[in-house]
Amino acid sequence: MTVTAPASPMEPVEAARPPILQLDRVTKRFGGLLAVNSVSFAVAPGEIVSMIGPNGAGKTTAFNMVTGLYPTTAGAILFNGQSVVGLPPHRIAKLGITRTFQNIRLFSFVTALDNVMVGEHCKMHENIFQSMFKTPHSRREERDVELRALASLREFGLERYADSYARNLPYGLQRRLEIARALASGPSLLLLDEPAAGLNSQEKVELMQIISDLRAKGLTIFLIEHDMRVVMEISDRIVVLDHGELIAQGLPVEVRNNPRVIEAYLGSGAAAQAERGPQATA
Amino acid sequence: MPEPTGDGLAVTDTAAPATEDPRADDDLAPPDELPVTASEAAREESSGGFTALVIAGLVFIVAGWLLPWFVEQTSNGIGYSAQDAVSSPPTGIGTIVVYLIAVAMVGLVAFALYDLVRGIAHRGRPLRWWRGRAALAILGAVGTLVVWLLIGVLREEPLFGNISSLAATDNAVWMTLTGFVVLALAYGLRPWVVTHGEVAFGGVVFMIGALMPFIFNQSSSFIEWGASAAAIYTLLALGLNIVVGFAGLLDLGYAAFFAIGAYTCGSLASPVHGLHFPFWIVIFIGLAVAALFGAVLGAPTLRLRGDYLAIVTLGFGEIIPDAANNNLFNATGGPEGITGIDHPSIFGFNFGIDAKFYFWSLLIIIAIVLVLLRNIQRSRLGRAWAAIREDEVAAAATGVNPVTTKLLAFSIGASISGLAGAFFGAELGSVTPDSFQFAVSVTVLSTVVLGGLGNNTGVAAGGILVSFIIFWMLDHLQEWMGTFGLKFGLPALGTIDYSRWVYIVYGAILVGIMLLRPAGLLPSRARKSELQAGGQTEALAVVQGRV
Numbered sequence: 001m002t003v004t005a006p007a008s009p010m011e012p013v014e015a016a017r018p019p020i021l022q023l024d025r026v027t028k029r030f031g032g033l034l035a036v037n038s039v040s041f042a043v044a045p046g047e048i049v050s051m052i053g054p055n056g057a058g059k060t061t062a063f064n065m066v067t068g069l070y071p072t073t074a075g076a077i078l079f080n081g082q083s084v085v086g087l088p089p090h091r092i093a094k095l096g097i098t099r100t101f102q103n104i105r106l107f108s109f110v111t112a113l114d115n116v117m118v119g120e121h122c123k124m125h126e127n128i129f130q131s132m133f134k135t136p137h138s139r140r141e142e143r144d145v146e147l148r149a150l151a152s153l154r155e156f157g158l159e160r161y162a163d164s165y166a167r168n169l170p171y172g173l174q175r176r177l178e179i180a181r182a183l184a185s186g187p188s189l190l191l192l193d194e195p196a197a198g199l200n201s202q203e204k205v206e207l208m209q210i211i212s213d214l215r216a217k218g219l220t221i222f223l224i225e226h227d228m229r230v231v232m233e234i235s236d237r238i239v240v241l242d243h244g245e246l247i248a249q250g251l252p253v254e255v256r257n258n259p260r261v262i263e264a265y266l267g268s269g270a271a272a273q274a275e276r277g278p279q280a281t282a
Numbered sequence: 283m284p285e286p287t288g289d290g291l292a293v294t295d296t297a298a299p300a301t302e303d304p305r306a307d308d309d310l311a312p313p314d315e316l317p318v319t320a321s322e323a324a325r326e327e328s329s330g331g332f333t334a335l336v337i338a339g340l341v342f343i344v345a346g347w348l349l350p351w352f353v354e355q356t357s358n359g360i361g362y363s364a365q366d367a368v369s370s371p372p373t374g375i376g377t378i379v380v381y382l383i384a385v386a387m388v389g390l391v392a393f394a395l396y397d398l399v400r401g402i403a404h405r406g407r408p409l410r411w412w413r414g415r416a417a418l419a420i421l422g423a424v425g426t427l428v429v430w431l432l433i434g435v436l437r438e439e440p441l442f443g444n445i446s447s448l449a450a451t452d453n454a455v456w457m458t459l460t461g462f463v464v465l466a467l468a469y470g471l472r473p474w475v476v477t478h479g480e481v482a483f484g485g486v487v488f489m490i491g492a493l494m495p496f497i498f499n500q501s502s503s504f505i506e507w508g509a510s511a512a513a514i515y516t517l518l519a520l521g522l523n524i525v526v527g528f529a530g531l532l533d534l535g536y537a538a539f540f541a542i543g544a545y546t547c548g549s550l551a552s553p554v555h556g557l558h559f560p561f562w563i564v565i566f567i568g569l570a571v572a573a574l575f576g577a578v579l580g581a582p583t584l585r586l587r588g589d590y591l592a593i594v595t596l597g598f599g600e601i602i603p604d605a606a607n608n609n610l611f612n613a614t615g616g617p618e619g620i621t622g623i624d625h626p627s628i629f630g631f632n633f634g635i636d637a638k639f640y641f642w643s644l645l646i647i648i649a650i651v652l653v654l655l656r657n658i659q660r661s662r663l664g665r666a667w668a669a670i671r672e673d674e675v676a677a678a679a680t681g682v683n684p685v686t687t688k689l690l691a692f693s694i695g696a697s698i699s700g701l702a703g704a705f706f707g708a709e710l711g712s713v714t715p716d717s718f719q720f721a722v723s724v725t726v727l728s729t730v731v732l733g734g735l736g737n738n739t740g741v742a743a744g745g746i747l748v749s750f751i752i753f754w755m756l757d758h759l760q761e762w763m764g765t766f767g768l769k770f771g772l773p774a775l776g777t778i779d780y781s782r783w784v785y786i787v788y789g790a791i792l793v794g795i796m797l798l799r800p801a802g803l804l805p806s807r808a809r810k811s812e813l814q815a816g817g818q819t820e821a822l823a824v825v826q827g828r829v
Binding site for chain 1: 654657660661664665669675676677678679681683685690808809812
């Protein structure tokens with residue numbers, strides 16, 4: 001094994017390493033609605049962390065605050081120790097946090113290749129005059145970006161769709177293309193908002209493979225997911241939100257047996273039953 | 283640890299069609315309607331370029347053949363009529379030559395028509411005997427020249443007998459000749475044309491454009507229209523297309539930048555302020571000032587989208603001509619505007635009021651603008667515009683800065699308008715506020731939409747078509763309908779006062795074109811499939827389980 005080898009998924013996450021993402025008492029209020037209420041947790045580098053919770057728990061809102069799409073009402077969000085609160089989304093993307101969306105938001109009438117190439121926008125240097133006159137520098141950069149984008153499409157099994165419009169891709173491949181686009185700028189933290197939604201079981205297996213491959217390359221992944229099979233299988237840790245509050249976090253086994261989590265998902269009766277005998281519900 | 287490769291992620295061949303199947307089954311979107319791979323799309327586009335060239339060649343040949351007849355019909359007694367042909371049949375040795383040439387010409391036209399029909403039926407199939415067709419085209423061109431010389435020497439039309447006047451003959455010969463040359467180029471360079479359809483078509487269009495002053499040397503109104511309306515409107519439409527078509531920002535005040543360019547030119551090269559900068563510097567200053575104002579307008583509208591943005595731009599479009607009309611800062615001359623603007627000159631040669639030189643200059647500028655825009659469209663910025671147009675939130679989260687991207691769209695769009703404005707001012711020699719009213723913005727916008735939102739070629743075609751309708755057809759409507767009515771036994775047509783009807787006719791034409799070509803004359807690929815998909819989106823979403 002070489003010195004530069006990426007962290008193996010087998011290695012335990014070192015507690016001493018500073019977190020790549022840290023939320024500290026983050027709050028979001030929409031008028032009278034408290035969507036996210038003083039939520040604090042951290043994601044360590046190289047981890048796969050899932051955020052779960054019933055619909056309306058504030059998961060996507062939290063994602064939107066991390067990526068700068070919503071301003072926070074209160075609290076701090078630190079990425080690699082640097083505050084990202086108040087930064088515009090494109091600056092946060094350039095810093096190294098990119099994301100996918102719950103309802104796929106590809107550039108519909110743009111080719112799959114160009115979708116991925118847009119992902120590299122913030123890493124490119126050519127300015128408008130260089131593009132206008134196709135200077136050697138601009139040509140070289142364009143070619144490099146195009147080659148990288150094609151390689152990425154190939155990696156995701158999308159090369160035969162390179163010149164198709166994103167909206168003409170089958171649904172499952174659109175989800176993949178969105179991940180390819182998010183990866184194009186070389187982020188260190190990838191946020192996936194319900195990546196398995198709408199996928200069939202075969203596609204879910206492929207998705208889990210993609211996610212663990214990405215982690216093997218050293219990427220940190222923070223995802224929202226409802227499919228418990230996916231969540232339990234790939235997550236190193238799970239954080240649970242309900243009504244905007246963090247109700248539990250920990251290893252998948254711990255969260256699975258946490259009475260508050262069961263209550264949030266199944267109601268108080270089920271939680272009581274689970275308290276009497278957790279094995280009975282499992 | 284094994285290196286993670288694409289193998290685990292690769293799509294199996296059965297997976298992709300399986301997910302597409304529901305669409306095919308329900309006849310929602312026939313999958314073969316849309317090109318799937320790059321090579322397929324390229325082939326389709328190129329074969330389109332070749333087809334367009336053949337059509338252009340045929341149109342010119344047929345138009346050249348019909349022109350003398352048309353002139354005879356519209357301006358009493360010039361040219362020849364079918365009766366002359368019957369009364370004095372052709373004689374002599376020259377006639378045999380001419381007949382042979384005529385057979386070749388007609389043969390070529392027949393071949394070209396056949397190719398078109400066949401090409402539409404079997405897209406992308408190889409064409410044999412293209413060299414033979416090219417030879418026929420060259421023969422046709424030579425033949426046209428021979429016939430022309432015979433007419434000139436013998437003062438008689440060898441095919442159709444005596445002609446009473448040679449008025450339209452030169453124009454007709456130029457047109458036919460152009461048509462044959464285009465066909466000769468299209469067929470002779472077919473392998474190259476098929477792979478470089480866009481470039482070939484563009485080149486031929488500009489070649490024909492540059493020859494226009496010769497082709498229509500007997501019609502001064504044509505070239506005046508070409509220089510002052512068609513070229514200017516095309517340039518304006520190209521600029522607005524950046525804002526509306528590429529970046530998806532609706533701009534209803536585009537005439538403001540046109541005004542800014544024209545007034546900049548008027549201020550810097552006229553006796554008003556005693557400044558006489560050389561024109562070729564003035565156009566760049568006009569461009570820069572308009573770009574600056576583009577950014578100034580863009581800044582407050584960054585948070586607005588769609589209808590709301592349109593209203594703000596509308597306001598800006600009202601402010602600028604109004605400020606000029608009220609002689610704000612005593613710089614614009616009020617309602618009378620600025621007069622006595624210097625005409626451009628190059629190497630000591632003054633353009634004066636000869637529209638030809640403006641036309642040629644504008645052609646060169648349009649060509650440069652098209653090439654630069656094409657480069658931008660296929661660059662980092664062009665992709666960013668498309669991303670902003672499609673989904674601003676996703677674009678921002680992907681790392682595109684919406685602020686600079688939008689401001690650049692406004693600025694570059696405005697700069698082209700400023701350039702057109704500077705040319706407009708210098709050509710007319712005067713600028714007045716009423717040249718920049720809301721109607722100009724609307725006309726340019728309708729040109730862009732009608733031509734094909736987001737497609738420069740389509741937008742340029744729209745510019746030519748719309749300016750032709752407004753500045754030529756509507757002007758001559760009375761005359762044309764009068765002769766048409768007389769010739770076809772409907773004299774009542776000539777008694778209508780068409781001046782009351784012109785804008786009804788104009789509106790009806792616009793409505794008609796948009797009904798026939800909902801995505802514009804030459805839609806961009808994105809726009810075309812958007813419209814094809816439009817009605818299917820919801821059903822498709824249901825099928826794909828997205829609702």
